[in-house]
Amino acid sequence: MSNYNEMWRSLGLNMEAHDRLLQALPPTYHDVYLTQPNRPQGLEYFDFVVNEIHGLRIQELQEHKQNGGKVIGAFCVFVPEEIVRAAGGICIGLCSGIDIGAAEAEKVLPRNICPLIKSFMGFKLAKICPYFESCDMVVGETTCDGKKKAFEILNDYVPVHVMETPQMKRGRDRELWLEEVRDFARLVEETTGNRLTTETLAKSIREVNGKRRALRRLAELRKNDPAPISGLDSLLIEQIAMYDDVERFTGKVNELCDELDKKVQTGEGVFPSGTPRVIVTGTPMAIPNWKVPHLIETSGAVIVAEELCTGLRYFENEVAEDAGAMDAMLENVAARYLGVNCAVFTPNTGRMERLVQLVREYNADGVIHCALSFCDPYAVEANRVEKVLKEENIPLLKIETGYDQEDAGQLKTRIEAFIEML
Ligand code: BJ8
Numbered sequence: 001m002s003n004y005n006e007m008w009r010s011l012g013l014n015m016e017a018h019d020r021l022l023q024a025l026p027p028t029y030h031d032v033y034l035t036q037p038n039r040p041q042g043l044e045y046f047d048f049v050v051n052e053i054h055g056l057r058i059q060e061l062q063e064h065k066q067n068g069g070k071v072i073g074a075f076c077v078f079v080p081e082e083i084v085r086a087a088g089g090i091c092i093g094l095c096s097g098i099d100i101g102a103a104e105a106e107k108v109l110p111r112n113i114c115p116l117i118k119s120f121m122g123f124k125l126a127k128i129c130p131y132f133e134s135c136d137m138v139v140g141e142t143t144c145d146g147k148k149k150a151f152e153i154l155n156d157y158v159p160v161h162v163m164e165t166p167q168m169k170r171g172r173d174r175e176l177w178l179e180e181v182r183d184f185a186r187l188v189e190e191t192t193g194n195r196l197t198t199e200t201l202a203k204s205i206r207e208v209n210g211k212r213r214a215l216r217r218l219a220e221l222r223k224n225d226p227a228p229i230s231g232l233d234s235l236l237i238e239q240i241a242m243y244d245d246v247e248r249f250t251g252k253v254n255e256l257c258d259e260l261d262k263k264v265q266t267g268e269g270v271f272p273s274g275t276p277r278v279i280v281t282g283t284p285m286a287i288p289n290w291k292v293p294h295l296i297e298t299s300g301a302v303i304v305a306e307e308l309c310t311g312l313r314y315f316e317n318e319v320a321e322d323a324g325a326m327d328a329m330l331e332n333v334a335a336r337y338l339g340v341n342c343a344v345f346t347p348n349t350g351r352m353e354r355l356v357q358l359v360r361e362y363n364a365d366g367v368i369h370c371a372l373s374f375c376d377p378y379a380v381e382a383n384r385v386e387k388v389l390k391e392e393n394i395p396l397l398k399i400e401t402g403y404d405q406e407d408a409g410q411l412k413t414r415i416e417a418f419i420e421m422l
Pocket of ligand 1: 076114145146343
């Protein structure tokens, strides 16, 4: 990717630190992804996207900006992508799954904080993320305390608009959230210089729903035994969904699903039929955090679904397409997002109910709850998950881990023992 040096320099990246990041990715990707057996051919596109993660897509963002377009970065699946798109902007996910900027981040954050927060702060402070440096505006939210307070600090380095996400889902919370969505729509109009119209918003809602539908189609195919695609590859696609071009991505996921349809018909899978089936649930796994899924799928199980924000929570609910007026459309957008079962809500019973349903729908043998270290909402909610799954006699393994590899051996032993008893 050396021919992009000029572009990276013009974005103000710290070239030395950025080189270190680029050197870390390919060997990991090779070992985790390219060594998997029976990978479908349609994954070539997604391999290409990872290969070009700081190249071609960044070039596209720069071209978009040169043509007067804006890029808006987000840290949470609560930020309504369809509004950004309707105003001619591009919305990209900025969460990161690698601890390369940790030393910089620790200058402004405590050491013992969620690695996801440390990672995005480190990326900004160390100037190693071309996505961050391409953003005209970044959007935070008041989900967990760590993120909420980190955005105050991040605002010293880049202007951050914070959306107030409620902590409950009552009528008054829905009203608050709708107001936040309306404010966001106004801000996006100001930033992009484009007014939202009912036509542009309706089109954008349809397109983003199209992306969600393609991802749902992929998820449905994973209900088959043998599973036609690995959990690792599915996670990769779900991670890429956060920053790739919406239409191209949707087309490529559908093409892959056509191929998988055929594999299902002929009974071909990536693991033998009867392989123990696992659902992972917990905190998001931002690219390139593949640690636990890799350990699971090299320990004799296949992951059949991710009850994660880099998974089903991102695409299982659609925005209703029935509204004709702008206000009603924004209401539909707001309502869709409050359907996300994030652990910052209290109570969050919808997540437990959904998990039990998923175990039945996907014929799963067990659940692995994976929380990032120092993430209170998910680590504490693991207790509620455990209680409900116990009542339903569903085996559960609880893991807390960060982005480093130090505990990989110990985790593998626990995961193997869990899979053994399924
Ligand atoms: S909707 S899960 S993307 S907030 S892991 S930073 S909660 S301490 S990421 Fe999330 Fe939106 Fe919820 Fe989804 Fe805090 Fe926990 Fe870290 Fe987290």
